[in-house]
Amino acid sequence: MSYEKRHSLLVILDMAIVWFSILTAYVLRFDGSIPSSFTVQALIYGTVSCVICFLTMRYFKLYNRVWQYASIGEIVAIFKSVTIGVILSYLVTYLITMERVPLSILLRHYETLLLCVGGSRFLWRVLRDRYLVKKKPVHKNALIFGAGDCGALIAKEMLSQLDATIYPVAFIDDDPMKHRQHIHNLPVVGSREHIVAAATSLEIKEIIIAMPSVSRKATAEIIEVCKGTKAKLRIIPNLTDLIHGKVTVKQIRDVEVEDLLGRDPVNVDLEGIANYVENKTVLVTGAGGSIGSELCRQIAPFQPKCLVLLGHGENSIYNIEMEMRTKFPEIPIETVIADIQDRERIDEVFQMYRPEVVFHAAAHKHVPLMERNPAEAIKNNVFGTKNVAEAADRYGSERFVMISTDKAVNPTSIMGTTKRIAEMIVQSLGKTSKTKFVAVRFGNVLGSRGSVIPHFKRQIALGGPVTVTHPEMIRYFMTIPEAVQLVIQAGAFAKGGEIFILDMGEPVRIVKLAEDLIRLSGFEPYEEMEIEFSGIRPGEKLYEELLTDEEGIGSTVHDRIFIGKPTLVNQAQFELELKMLEKSLSGDRAEIRESLKSMVPTFLNVS
Incomplete structure (x- = not known):
């Protein structure tokens, strides 16, 4: 639907709600029959309210908001526009007619208008979330690690996308106070010890680590637990994106080998x-x-x-x-x-x-x-x-x-x-x-020219096998x-x-590195992709020393x-x-x- 059509429909709906709230207020006030002495007042009050409420709603941008993402900000805007509109309408009507609108009518008008305007906006979001955004057969079940602000934002956006291929079904969080709670109607099913069980029971295909503020060491520990599942791992890159409101599904990236090292950023002088x-x-x-x-x-x-x-x-x-x-x-x-x-x-x-x-x-x-x-x-x-x-x-x-x-x-x-x-x-x-x-x-x-990581990635992209020189070879x-x-x-x-x-840091076994890369690529080592040992090459040794x-x-x-x-x-x-x-x-x-x-x-x- 074009912006012009949407804008016109909302204006017509709001004006209908204004008249409905005023007429019902008068009907209820006079037990179903409006006295002739109040008919003119009702018409003037209705006309004035339509004009003023339209202006206040336009001023507070009620016609420029995407209501499928409505939240606290939209509630506040509705409250301000309706409250100011009703007060101004009451005062202007008094100045025109020199008669006061009964207080009971004013209050009923206000509460009905507030309820109906707010309800009409949020009804679309409820219907969309409940009936339009349904889990489809092509959806992959996703488990979100982190039931904080970042996790909630990601879940909200994923649920709102009609063409999404990933569908969040649950949260994992180490905070016991959040367990058995629901966020966006998704349950928090436990802490990191429950990841493997949840991934199995909920048929999880992807795990999204949505904890950008934790240290790299903590992230590496979470990844280590997640590797016990067959789910593909993805991660929110950093806290800056969250602070600046840039966290979207597009910011989620695949977990890389660098995330497995678990070392925090270097502090430089x-x-x-x-x-x-x-x-x-x-x-x-x-x-x-x-x-x-x-x-x-x-x-x-x-x-x-x-x-x-x-x-x-x-x-x-x-x-x-x-x-x-x-x-x-x-x-x-x-x-x-x-x-x-x-x-x-x-x-x-x-x-x-x-x-x-x-x-x-x-x-x-x-x-x-x-x-x-x-x-x-x-x-x-x-x-x-x-x-x-x-x-x-x-x-x-x-x-x-x-x-x-x-x-x-x-x-x-x-x-x-x-x-x-x-x-x-x-x-x-x-x-x-x-x-x-x-x-x-x-x-x-990692990632330098000729290093083992790009070589492994090329082999995985070709379908394997991944070649490692020796099962006991370790490197820093x-x-x-x-x-x-x-x-x-x-x-x-x-x-x-x-x-x-x-x-x-700690030395890494090359074979474990190969296994991790295969898992991060969505395969199970030795089952879906083989690892072959080619033997130590000339000049190589099993381990390196630093002194x-x-x-x-x-x-x-x-x-x-x-x-x-x-x-x-x-x-x-x-x-x-x-x-x-x-x-x-x-x-x-x-x-x-x-x-x-x-x-x-x-x-x-x-x-």
Whole structure:
């Protein structure tokens, strides 16, 4: 129905209600027969009431409201418009006729008008909820976890949508005071211990977690319980949407693996970070990569004087440049296509831009690939790092923060060994340079290029099987934003030569991660989708470590960042070994491995 037709019908209905309320008031007052002396008054009172009540109802926008969502605000609007309309009608009628309308008629008119106008509006909502929005065969039963404001809003919207495919049938809430209560005519059937039973008895196909204000740890615990059902899990993303009234069915998203980690957001020292980034020229190498691009996003809000994006791949640098120019138009952005292995080009970049802060994220990181291409791993991760670090020293950069990995600890891979040598380069320069050189070591990041999560998702999308290397393999995981926030924070603690280790939380079994991803995709592992074990690949180990034996650990003022004690490096010996390593690049893989072993004795030389 068009707006004009709807508006006209409501006006006609309201005017009919005004006349009905006045005539019934007079009839009841005079026991069924209105005296002729009051007939003129009744007609004048009715006419005046029609005009004035129409104006007050229009003023309070009773004709511009969607009554299927009527609530307290609409009740208040009806009360105000009817009350003011009746009072004004009474006064105007008195001024016209110079006779007072009997008080009993006034009161009956008021109560009938209020009841009928309000009733006509809410009758549509009642009829719609009860008879029009019925559970259809195509509806999927949904269970809402959280019987608070957010859960009630979501249930209300889902119930009001005629074309909805999900139909809420019950709530779950840990508050015992809400148990056996009803919200929008839906029962609160118990707490989290009752989820599995409720999902079975009510044939639940989807569970919606509507508790955006709880911590991530609490959310992860709820998800863990919900995994005992075969229902698909969905979640309301954050409290901000609720505060700003943006919570709708469209805001519900699927539960992701990140939600399973259960770690609360990183607390950062904004002032400390701003002190070393604000109004400084900042260079990010590997700026087009997963970590490098996120570094750019998180550095920009601290108002650097200039942000220099350096990378080898033109497409990835172009993409992050376009994103940064759109999101942060006020920040001067410079893009540089360069290979960190090209010493002269890197020197040219530092001479041109004189970066005061350097974040070195450029690296080859794929373990099996680097096992097959050890010379390229060394050229990039070792000598590429050496080129950038020495340029930072030569041109007086204030800080140099290198992104490292837990695979550098007691490495079993070429990649891990090259990153350990890169750490040693940074530590060696940190002893003599005015530049504060530090490395930040952490484990796997969820969703980064080449990481296991996108690989699993692709396999699930193809119908399986999902391949895991070994049933006992475990890894530490962080989200990309979480890791980068801690990297930037660690840079504020730099004094020179440290290796900062990020708290990665509890390690995760890769097979459990695969099982969770399969369940979150709506399948049952081993029944509806197989998991196959392919065997450990060259260079991999069952578990990763974050510290070497000699490093020990120290604390910082941040509860998620720790310091590995600097290892002693004989400068002359180290320089000689670097030359021998460079010379070995022209030899075969065995010679390269022996050179790496001589530099990193903890390298388990396996192939």
